[in-house]
Amino acid sequence: MxxxxxxxxxxxxxxxxxxxxxxxxxxSWRWVFYLNVPFGLAAMLLVGRGVPESTPEPGVRVDLGGAALFAVGAGALIYGLELESPVAGLLAVLALGAFVLLERHQAFPLIPxxxxxxxxxxxxxxxxxxxxxxxxxxxxxxxxxxxxxxxxxxxxxxxxxxxxxxxxxxxxxxxxxxxxxxxxxxxxxxxxxxxxxxxxxxxxxxxxxxxxxxxxxxxxxxxxxxxxxxxxxxxxxxxxxxxxxxxxxxxxxxxxxxxxxxxxxxxxxxxxxxxxxxxxxxxxxxxxxxxxxxxxxxxxxxxxxxxxxxxxxxxxxxxxxxxxxxxxxxxxx
Structure with a gap:
């Protein structure tokens, strides 16, 4: 396999x-993205029919707060590097720092x-x-x-x-x-x-x-x-x-x-x-x-x-x- x-x-x-x-x-370069649509739909169909649904364990929660902080921090980091923006860099440091602090106290952290x-x-x-x-x-x-x-x-x-x-x-x-x-x-x-x-x-x-x-x-x-x-x-x-x-x-x-x-x-x-x-x-x-x-x-x-x-x-x-x-x-x- x-x-x-x-x-x-x-x-x-x-x-x-x-x-x-x-x-x-x-x-046109746009067709490079359009071409992915039928393959994406086919993959969704195959996964929907072929992958069995799993039963989540009781008490397990998704770390939405951590995910949000990390998304903001990572996005600001990339944006700051590309555009050389000090404001975006500062936002990245603050968001990622808050993410690390939050994850240390989460029962089910996004990144353990x-x-x-x-x-x-x-x-x-x-x-x-x-x-x-x-x-x-x-x-x-x-x-x-x-x-x-x-x-x-x-x-x-x-x-x-x-x-x-x-x-x-x-x-x-x-x-x-x-x-x-x-x-x-x-x-x-x-x-x-x-x-x-x-x-x-x-x-x-x-x-x-x-x-x-x-x-x-x-x-x-x-x-x-x-x-x-x-x-x-x-x-x-x-x-x-x-x-x-x-x-x-x-x-x-x-x-x-x-x-x-x-x-x-x-x-x-x-x-x-x-x-x-x-x-x-x-x-x-x-x-x-x-x-x-x-x-x-x-x-x-x-x-x-x-x-x-x-x-x-x-x-x-x-x-x-x-x-x-x-x-x-x-x-x-």
């Missing part, structure tokens, strides 16, 4: 950017901070945050670079993005096979090293042939898939079974919010070059992979503390479970 799920994600990662580019080139006190959960959280900033921050601007700085079509921009997502998918599947034999320690180091090499190649060869940039993107994706799954498994192996889902969700959440933060930071680094385009953007774009490389060094620091296998209080996960959360997250993107 995991092979089928990963195969669907790999096919989508390859075809999606290409189809999106073709739609933009030959129709005690779970992050576990060393591998915290390492995985920070690694996923940095990984999301590096990878998704970069992917937010690669098609723009291809079109505005290199004068290529939207289709070519999509093709330039595909190696990164395909490399991640293939690497995740292979890493799931390697983990039971090698353990997470070497993979948590090799992954960031591959990302450093890939981002460095992108920065140096940004004006070179597009196939060379595609190869660099493939290396980046392969490293991302390797280290993200290794960190995820470490956190899962350490966590007791009753909080396994919470720990997994926190790591994937860190990656998502990291992507938004990374896109905002890299957009601010490019500054006026984004609107100028052309040679100005081409000369300035090195800042994007350079920032991603610096973030990858932080991921490597997280990986250096990963052991062979952390002690576990419950039975070990089966091999098929190693990739379960990764594939589920991928299908939601």
């Amino acid at each position: 995991q092979g089928w799920i990963s195969g669907v994600w790999g096919f989508s990662a390859l075809v999606g950017p290409l189809v999106g580019g073709l739609i933009v080139d030959h129709f 901070f005690p779970a992050l006190r576990r060393p591998f959960a915290l390492r995985g959280f920070l690694g996923n945050l940095l990984g999301g900033m590096a990878f998704f921050g970069m992917t937010a601007y690669v098609p723009l670079f291809a079109q505005i700085a290199r004068g290529q079509s939207a289709t070519v921009g999509g093709l330039l993005l595909s190696p990164m997502t395909v490399g991640w998918t293939v690497s995740s599947v292979l890493t799931a096979r390697w983990l039971p034999h090698w353990g997470p320690r070497p993979l948590a180091r090799w992954g960031p090293m591959a990302m450093i090499v890939g981002f460095g190649a992108w920065a140096l060869a940004r004006q070179g042939p597009l196939p060379l940039l595609g190869l660099a993107g493939l290396i980046i994706g392969a490293g991302m898939g390797m280290v993200m799954l290794a960190l995820l498994v470490c956190a899962q192996e350490e966590a007791p079974r009753e909080v396994l889902g919470v720990v997994t969700a926190m790591l994937l959440f860190a990656r998502n919010i990291g992507g938004s933060m990374g896109a905002a930071v890299m957009g601010a680094a490019l500054g006026p070059a984004l609107s100028a385009g052309g040679e100005t953007l081409r000369a300035t774009f090195w800042k994007v992979p350079a920032l991603a490389l610096a973030l990858s060094l932080g991921i490597l620091l997280m990986g250096l503390g990963v052991p062979d296998l952390p002690a576990r209080k419950a039975e070990p996960l089966e091999e098929s479970e190693f990739v379960e959360a990764e594939a589920s997250w991928a299908l939601r993107q």
Whole structure:
């Protein structure tokens, strides 16, 4: 089953950017969003008919206050980074600070901070945050670079993005096979090293042939898939079974919010070059992979503390479970 799920994600990662580019080139960018409507309706129908309803436990409440504070704080943070707004930054600090204080006294918190006190959960959280900033921050601007700085079509921009997502998918599947034999320690180091090499190649060869940039993107994706799954498994192996889902969700959440933060930071680094385009953007774009490389060094620091296998209080996960959360997250993107 995991092979089928990963195969669907790999096919989508390859075809999606290409189809999106073709739609933009030959129709309108609006159709990229309209195209999601029938697929969304079909997914709703399948989930409604195929997923049984669960009975909530008595006494469990949804943390609406915490969710509201976090939404305001995270939104203000991204807004402040993108527009360099001190007011939005101050609002983010106040809202997120209130969120942390509220969560400490909630019986059913949105983010159970005690779970992050576990060393591998915290390492995985920070690694996923940095990984999301590096990878998704970069992917937010690669098609723009291809079109505005290199004068290529939207289709070519999509093709330039595909190696990164395909490399991640293939690497995740292979890493799931390697983990039971090698353990997470070497993979948590090799992954960031591959990302450093890939981002460095992108920065140096940004004006070179597009196939060379595609190869660099493939290396980046392969490293991302390797280290993200290794960190995820470490956190899962350490966590007791009753909080396994919470720990997994926190790591994937860190990656998502990291992507938004990374896109905002890299957009601010490019500054006026984004609107100028052309040679100005081409000369300035090195800042994007350079920032991603610096973030990858932080991921490597997280990986250096990963052991062979952390002690576990419950039975070990089966091999098929190693990739379960990764594939589920991928299908939601």
